[in-house]
Amino acid sequence: MQIQFLGAAGHVTGSMYLINTGTTKFLVDAGLFQGTADETKLNSETPDIDFSDLDALILTHAHIDHSGRIPWIVKQGFHGKVYCTHPTKSLCEILLRDSGKIQEAENEWENKKRKRAGLEPIDPLYTEDDAIIALQYFYPVNYSAQVQLSKDVGFEFGNAGHLLGSAFIKLYVKDENTIKTIAFSGDLGNGTSFLEENPDVIESADYLIMESTYGNRTHKNIELRGDRLIDVILSAYKSGGTTLIPSFAVGRTQEILFEIKHYIHTHDNEASERLKKIPIYLDSPLALDATEIYKSYSDKMSDLIQEYGTSPFSLETLTLVNSVEDSIKLNFNQSPKIIISASGMCEAGRIKHHLKHNLWKPNTHVAIVGYQAEDTLGRALLNGATEVVIYDQTIAVKANVHKIDGFSGHADATQLFNWVSHIKNLKKVCVVHGEPESSMIFAKKIETTLGIETHVAKLYETLDL
Structure with missing residues (x-):
């Protein structure tokens, strides 16, 4: 059996792995590379692979760095089933269409520059219509369901606790008269989110493909994150200003809404009473759609979420902003308020407009939660x-910018190591999905502490298991 690392090797993004057992060929994940211009170029530079020859794709979760190239590989000829959990399919229905729109918009901008330079236009990586076509191949299954992919390959999902519907994978590969177990961690949660349960454990596996996003770091101040967020909001309120929260539309936005609701319900103090009076505006169409999906799967989430019933993200002062016109009106509203908007890194979306109109005000507070x-x-x-440049205009930064730690959806170095250490019979661990330093440090810790052979994957290399 061979595995080829087509992404998230020496990188955090672009997760994609090609498995070839000799009789069955399939992918685990097909995510977009994100980040610098050089990284995004990798999205269409995958080695010469006949995607029409693949039997299936197994998807760990909906985040674009794991799912975002699925419409592209369908364009390249892939027509197999895309196995995932039910919530992952629902989230991909909005995320991939949104990604297609972004690809089209960025391509239009690029072609304007190419036209001025006398160059031929280029096509987008894929369009929204391509994403809609790709979604027809999604085939959702439940956690722990035994799925037979082919005569020699079966698998099951376990709850990774990272995002609604996120999963790790246990592959069962028949090799002559034996069955080998290969596990893919996907992205693991850290067990501190109010929304997700702790990741499930794997009792035994022969090989493990393991993420290392925070392989050299530990999270700090997790227990203080809620209080710090409320302090920032109240500071802005006292000064008559706006709190801007740039937030990832899927997962982080819902966590922030619930954090505020949970604080109000569990505190009987002056801060809670003030918080009840502050208008909150959720200004992101994608986040609105994602929140509805989260509500529909509340029975799949943590016990704490289920205690709140079918409306865990509702607040009396919450206004859902859908139209562009209503979003623009917010920038002429001078009263104290909270605006939660995407994108989480302030690179696109409506948050850029709100930053443009508020960063120059000393009573504005910006809460960075990702x-x-x-x-x-955002960086x-x-x-x-x-000062920063937003839409070709230089904006003075007079606002108060706060970094609020503790909202990461990823397990840190200690939590990753503890998860690995419970797996028996491991022969080898392949470390992926991390910056080179993080992957190397994490791999060394596994090898020296647990005595298990490790390998830090390199982009495009093929490894025999």
């Missing part, structure tokens, strides 16, 4: 930029 990649507007704000 990872900010290099060369993004520039975190790094203390005194």
Whole structure:
């Protein structure tokens, strides 16, 4: 059996692995590379692979760095089933269509520049229509259901606790008279989210393909995240200003809404009373759709979420903003308020307009609740930029920018190691989905502490198991 690493090897994004047993060929994940221009170029530079010859694709979860190339591989000729959990299919129905729209918009902008330079136009990686076609191949199954992919390959999903519907994979591959077990961790949660349960455990496996996003770091101040967020909101309120929360539309937005609701329900103090009076605007069509999906799967979420019934994200002061006109009106509303909007790294979407209209105000507070990649507007704000350029206009940064740790959906180094250490009979661990330093440090810890052979995967290499 061979595995080829087509993404998330030496990188955090672009998760895609090709497995060839000799009689069955299939993919695990097909995600977009995200980040720098050089990284995004990799999305259409996959080695010469006949996607029409593949039997299936097994998808760990809906995040675009794991699912975002599915419409592209369908364009390349893939017509097999895309196995995933039911919530993952529902989330992909909105995320992949949105990704298609973004591909079209960015391509239109690129072609305007190419036209001015006298160059021929190029096609987008895929369109929204391509995404709609790709969604026809999705085939959802339940956690723990035994799925027979072919005569020699079966698999089952386990709950990874990272995102609604996220899964790790246990593959069962028949090799002559024996059955080998190969596990893919997917992205693992850290057990601290109010929304998700702790990741399930794997009792035994022969080989493990293991993520290492936070393989060299531990999360800090997790227990203080809610109080810190409320402090920022109340500080803005006291000064008559707006709290801007750039937030990922799927997962993080729902977590922030529930954090506020849970604080109000569990605190009987002055802060809670003030919080009840502050208008909250959820200004992201994608986040609105995602929140409806989360509500529909509330029975699949944590016990705490289920205690709140069918409306875990509703708040008396919450206004759902859908139209562009209503979004624009917010920037002429001078009263204290909270605006939660995408994108989470401030690179696109309505949050950029709100930052443009509010960053120059000293009573504005910006709460950064997620990872900010290099060369993004969010990272520039975190790094203390005194001015930024938004839509070709230079904006002075007079606002108060706060980094609120503890909202990561990823397991940290200690949690990753503990998850691996419970798996018996491991012969080899292939470390993926991390920056090179993070992967190397995590692999070394596994090898020296647990005595298990490790390998840090390189992009496009093929490994025999």
